[in-house]
Amino acid sequence: MTLTELRYIVTLAQEKHFGHAAERCHVSQPTLSVAVRKLEDELGIALFERSKNSIRVTEIGQRIVEQAQRVLDQAGVIRDLAQDGKNQLSSPLKVGAIYTIGPYLFPHLLPQLRRVAPEMPLFIEEGYTADLKEKLKHSELDAIIVAMPFQESEVVTLPLYDEPFVVVTPADHPLARKDTVDSHELSDYPLLLLGPGHCFRDQVLESVPELVDTLTARGGRRGGDIVTEGSSLETIRHMVASGLGITVLPLSAATAVHYKDDLLAVRPFSAPAPSRTVVLAWRVTFPRTKAIDVLSRAASQCRVLDAPARDVEPEQTTAAP
Numbered sequence: 001m002t003l004t005e006l007r008y009i010v011t012l013a014q015e016k017h018f019g020h021a022a023e024r025c026h027v028s029q030p031t032l033s034v035a036v037r038k039l040e041d042e043l044g045i046a047l048f049e050r051s052k053n054s055i056r057v058t059e060i061g062q063r064i065v066e067q068a069q070r071v072l073d074q075a076g077v078i079r080d081l082a083q084d085g086k087n088q089l090s091s092p093l094k095v096g097a098i099y100t101i102g103p104y105l106f107p108h109l110l111p112q113l114r115r116v117a118p119e120m121p122l123f124i125e126e127g128y129t130a131d132l133k134e135k136l137k138h139s140e141l142d143a144i145i146v147a148m149p150f151q152e153s154e155v156v157t158l159p160l161y162d163e164p165f166v167v168v169t170p171a172d173h174p175l176a177r178k179d180t181v182d183s184h185e186l187s188d189y190p191l192l193l194l195g196p197g198h199c200f201r202d203q204v205l206e207s208v209p210e211l212v213d214t215l216t217a218r219g220g221r222r223g224g225d226i227v228t229e230g231s232s233l234e235t236i237r238h239m240v241a242s243g244l245g246i247t248v249l250p251l252s253a254a255t256a257v258h259y260k261d262d263l264l265a266v267r268p269f270s271a272p273a274p275s276r277t278v279v280l281a282w283r284v285t286f287p288r289t290k291a292i293d294v295l296s297r298a299a300s301q302c303r304v305l306d307a308p309a310r311d312v313e314p315e316q317t318t319a320a321p
Contacts, residue, residue: 001039001042001043003071003072003075004035005035005036005038005039006068006071006072007025007068007072008021008025008032008035008036008039009036009039009047009048009061009064009065009068010065010068010069010072010138011024011025012032012036012048012055013048013057013061013062013065014138016054016055016056016057017055018032018033018055036048043064045058045060045061046058046061047060047061047064047065048061069137069138069139070154070285072139073139073283073285073286074285076139076285076287077285077287088288088289088290088291089117089119089120089290089291089294090119090120091119091120092120092121092122092123093120093121093122093123093142093143093288093291093295094122094123094125094140094141094142094143095122095123095124095125095141095142095143095144095145095295096124096125096126096127096132096135096136096141096143096144096145097124097125097126097132097144097145097146098126098127098128098129098132098145098146098147098199098200099126099127099128099198099232099233100147100194100198100199100200100233100250100253101145101146101147101250101252101278102124102126102145103126103233103234103253103256104250104252104253104256105145105252105278105299105302106122106124108302109122109298109299109302110122112298112299112301112302113294113295113298116294116297116298117291117294117298120291120294125141128198128199129146129147129150129199132144132146133146133150133152133155136152136155136281136282136283137152137155137283139283142282142286142288142291142292143280143281143282143286143292143295144280144281144282145160145278145279145280145281145299146199146278146279146281147199147200147203147276147277147278147279148276148277148278148279150279150281152281154283154284154285155281155282155283155284156281156282156283156284157279157280157281158279158280158281158296159277159278159279160278160279160280160296160299160300161277161278161299161300162275162276162277162278163250163251163252163275163276163277163278164250164251164268164269164273164274164275165203165204165207165248165249165250165251165269165273165274165275165276166248166249166250166251166254166266166267166268166269167181167186167246167247167248167266167267167268167269168237168240168246168247168248168249168254168264168265168266168267169240169246169264169265169267170240170241170243170246170263170264170265171262171263171264171265173189173246173265175189175246175265175267176265176267178267179267180267180268180269180270180271181267181268181269181270182269182270183207183208183269183270183274186208186246186248189245189246190244190245190246191245191246191247191248192236192239192240192244192245192246192247193236193247193248194231194232194233194236195231200233200250200276203274203276204248204274207274207275208248208274233249233250233253234253236249237249237253237254237257237264240264241259241263241264248274250276254266280292280295280296280299
């Protein structure tokens with residue numbers, strides 16, 4: 001049994017395809033297939049169920065794959081211990097963030113890190129919480145920035161900051177004339193939300209339960225209004241600016257951009273205002289503790305919630321001849 005064979009079965013369990021797994025491991029498909037079969041023969045059990053069109057991990061195979069991942073992580077720890085005298089801040093750090101945090105945090109985080117760890121560039125990825133969690137577990141990412149609730153075995157979380165939710169409306173909207181907005185008032189107007197799969201959508205619905213009944217009756221909101229779903233917070237904000245409806249955004253997203261024509265108004269919720277806790281998560285076995293410490297301190301010090309918004313001009317288009 002070798003570390004290479006363990007890496008092969010972990011990758012095959014993730015890809016469930018010999019060709020794709022071989023490509024990720026930078027070997028030929030026959031090489032990977034023979035190595036997996038050799039390990040199965042050595043252990044005397046089948047790790048994978050093979051059919052003409054699919055690969056499935058067996059029940060015992062799943063347990064062995066999980067242990068193999070832990071062994072690979074520990075092997076990484078050994079390599080780092082062997083180079084203990086070297087600077088942990090001298091190589092790239094792979095960091096993921098959910099879609100509703102990354103675009104607003106990274107512009108502040110990267111300059112901060114550049115000052116304190118100039119030799120540690122970030123490899124950045126944005127995604128859904130579930131996808132980032134899997135990549136963290138499989139060592140494809142070193143750390144991820146997500147919103148609570150988040151819990152995973154053998155993963156440590158550290159709170160970075162609390163972020164309130166706010167109501168964003170067209171500038172001439174009735175709610176824009178109020179100092180604060182009560183959550184029950186949202187159901188009186190067309191509302192724009194992210195589509196299913198985005199954790200921020202779930203956080204809004206959990207924080208503003210009055211909206212759940214609205215979504216249950218998608219085709220018939222009070223007053224004939226319809227819930228519209230957007231693919232990103234930026235898209236939703238643009239639709240609000242066009243007058244399509246109102247929305248709920250995290251404060252960092254709501255204040256990231258100002259339209260020069262003052263098309264939008266941002267209003268806080270009446271107390272108790274809904275909010276989310278943003279956390280940094282990493283594997284217990286991740287050996288670069290200094291890198292995690294620098295990243296967490298830099299993220300905590302980012303003034304992402306009160307940074308001045310940048311003005312943008314509406315995009316101009318030229319008619320085709």
